[in-house]
Amino acid sequence: MATILANNDNVDITMPELKFDITRVRHDFPTLNQSINACPLVYLDSGATTQKPQCVIDTTAKFYTDENANVHRGRHTLSENATIQYENVRAQTATYFGVNSNEIVWTKGATEAINLVANGLRKQVTANDTIIITPIEHHANLVPWQVLAQQTGAKLAAMPLNKDGTFDTELCLKFIKKQKPAIVAISHASNALGNITDLPAIIECAKSLGAIVVVDGAQSAMHLKPNLKILDCDFYVFSAHKMIGPTGVGGLYGRYELLNALTPYQTGGEMIQTVTLYESVYRDAPAKFESGTPNIAGITAFGAALSYLSQFRHAEIFEHEQAVFNYAHSRLAKIDGIYLYSSIKNNIGTLCFNYKDEHPFDLATLLDGYGVAVRAGHHCTQPLMAHLGINGSVRASFAFYNNYSDVDKFIDALQACIAILD
Amino acid sequence: MATILANNDNVDITMPELKFDITRVRHDFPTLNQSINACPLVYLDSGATTQKPQCVIDTTAKFYTDENANVHRGRHTLSENATIQYENVRAQTATYFGVNSNEIVWTKGATEAINLVANGLRKQVTANDTIIITPIEHHANLVPWQVLAQQTGAKLAAMPLNKDGTFDTELCLKFIKKQKPAIVAISHASNALGNITDLPAIIECAKSLGAIVVVDGAQSAMHLKPNLKILDCDFYVFSAHKMIGPTGVGGLYGRYELLNALTPYQTGGEMIQTVTLYESVYRDAPAKFESGTPNIAGITAFGAALSYLSQFRHAEIFEHEQAVFNYAHSRLAKIDGIYLYSSIKNNIGTLCFNYKDEHPFDLATLLDGYGVAVRAGHHCTQPLMAHLGINGSVRASFAFYNNYSDVDKFIDALQACIAILD
């Protein structure tokens, strides 16, 4: 059963009934159940970081309370157990993405993971190579490639992008064939717009030409839960904190031979086989990329996050997110004076918008007065903003713990803010 | 009042009465109050990672329960508050070390911090330069300098070390004057032996010759609480998890001009001023070294760890640690067949030892049967082990939450293990 709310402007606003037990889910995320400025919190900043379910909080506390020890080091029970847990979460992560355990490297976040790849490829890149980037990239998937290009003399080439911020796949394929890139670095979903990239076609084309394809999955890892063997990219990065996991944890998937061929980005203890004063022999991946004490509590807690997610079929989560997002998109689009930059199709659930010529900072500040948490600014995507011809925007980003009521409160608050500004 | 336990072998074993309320302190560290293999846990692996007080655990849980948001990004209350806390802990850390807030960079640990410096100095180092390292270094303060030397052609020179693993300061100064190094990388305290380095003399000498002095403070940050402006080093690295703080957090202190002159190690969002598709302008330190979402929960919890420490005068902590360590050292030294490599003077509280020609792995495995957690192996210091002419050792490392009773249990267990092995 679907309720039709309004049908002016020829846009259907539908609220499909949801099978998802959203009440229980929201109960599992304690941060959501609070008031901000005397209003119930409407958290629409999951694109920046998601909230955490109780089990993640409890697992962290339990680790520090009962289990704390360093991993891969001590010959004692606490250390052995911490190591087992730590490696189990690696296996769990590999299962989540449909890959092998030894193809997962722990980092502190998606940014570090991209740096690890870009830096690790340095010895394989020459001045004759081309690296394709795209105008939608987060700075994290842009600046490391600029650095690599500077250091190697390789050429950077930006993928063509439609005026509205979507890719024309045919044009992209043509471009790739013309550039014959050594590397293609591309996001699975835009953090500013939420638009999902048509990766399968791009990856197939790039790989047929021998390119290494590096996918920024920071925004897609949770919303899309890709099977990376099917997606067939060579590298893929993610951040736990955008997947209802803890801060300070991220990871890199790499096709094993390519992964193992990277030069280590960070050196030190635990990544070496033998060390003399003047030289060292490194171990094989993933160990050689994990020098230093890792975020053990964080990784253990990330295991709890993945377990939490695995209680649902992914399709359930996705369907719920899409229903709430579609509702939000449609309602927002109806407000006079709103510029909406996110496409409604193929979107992970992000609304990128402005109101008339108001500054997004002012809008976000006022929305906060109503307890609505959004982000304002360039979203670490200055080239995309330039491409869209704007300085910045407001971004409301959804996750599966948002509901229709969040949308209603958001739209009501937005209208109240507009009344203040007008 | 001091109790004299035994006085054979002409070694006094004293147990000075302690003013420190060790019972309350141990109560604050929940991990300590458990049984391992049906014996009360005796945690002597603080050199690998320290246990965490309840306030650190609670602060982490509170962050994720009530306060979770990304920092420096959202224009909303949660994000603003998270940012304030995050920056407050930076100020707290700066106060702890007697330096300025903008001289503290957050990293994921000491290892990353050393990599940040070594990598960041690359453009300043030439093939004519010499980098002094020492044979006591943890691999984390060795391999990054080997990489830098390979990349720049600079020469590595190892500081002279006495047979017993201590430095002869006079010899060191002579060596430095002869080498005229561009960089001196040295530990404040050895993680394998616990020996404290005579840094003031070395730093003064090195700096008078224009060298940059990088101090690995992973082991000294908590035990010695150095005032870095007085110590007068140029860079200093530490790990929160060795300072009763969370895993996945560390930091770098750098004298501001030198810090700001480093090339960024990791690039991405939040560290840039402006980004176009093909080039970027970076911000000033510390921002330019902190791309990507930091370990916000971890850093917030590290604030709680520093607050916990600040309830004591540092001298109180140190005196307690030294009393327990001296007692342990003296008792261990009395056991027939024990080779003890740690000096009793100028030691942060670490016992590095072997028993006859038994393998440290066997000893540590059996000690674990009695609930005693120690580390066995090369402790990420292969060159030091080679220097001492051993493959590895057992390491028992103390912290201020250890007491005399831990020592008694450890010695009793050790004697029982010896009985099994003999």
Added chain:
Amino acid sequence: MTNTFNKVSESIRNASVWQQKYREIMLLGKTLPSLLTALKIDDALVPGCESKVWMYVEFDLTENVLVVAGDSDTRIVKGLLALILALYNGLTPEQVLQVNAYNEFEKLGLISHLSPSRGNGIKAMVEKIQTMAKQKLI
């Protein structure tokens, strides 16, 4: 000394609800003349702001008083800038050091805008003003 400021901020102080407070702040921003385009240069931008904030802090050498000028592309920040200008403009270095912007913003319920978050340039402006006043007095 804080006379101008008291007058300027009166309507904000008297606002009964936060919505009204922000309306008054934005009105105040409107009264602040825009910086000349020639002065809106990148070198004058406060680094790290998501909004654009241009800032000039100088001492008038003949009068020995502070001259602060600024502008922002956001209405709220511009209003807050107007408050800072009202607070500090025309003061001598000694007077500057007696003014505590944090207290004043706290009284107006606007303290969160002086947070260390990089979201606006007000804090940077206050810090620059205070540093300059201190330097003048050395």
Added chain:
Amino acid sequence: MTNTFNKVSESIRNASVWQQKYREIMLLGKTLPSLLTALKIDDALVPGCESKVWMYVEFDLTENVLVVAGDSDTRIVKGLLALILALYNGLTPEQVLQVNAYNEFEKLGLISHLSPSRGNGIKAMVEKIQTMAKQKLI
């Protein structure tokens, strides 16, 4: 098939306290002949162990049975190696796949030694044996 193993591990199984168990493991290690020095080469070392563990896993081509040899500089790991050898040596690939070292170690209360910690090479050895047996059967 696990006859040798049952015999060899009997004393461990019967140990009443853990101390006794480790004594028996170490005794068992003593009965295992040392590898020839010529075989104790770095290439045969299990990577990442804090102790040194040399490992050789091969199939005897004429007999089609597994030949496992190993040594360690630690007494406990050497004893555990002896258990693995007793478990697998001389088995055909089919037989190898029917033996579950994890179950056997679990029964002996030694499962923690098969943990993914890098502290010993037993787990690596078991994995190598199983991989080789599987490859033989393809």
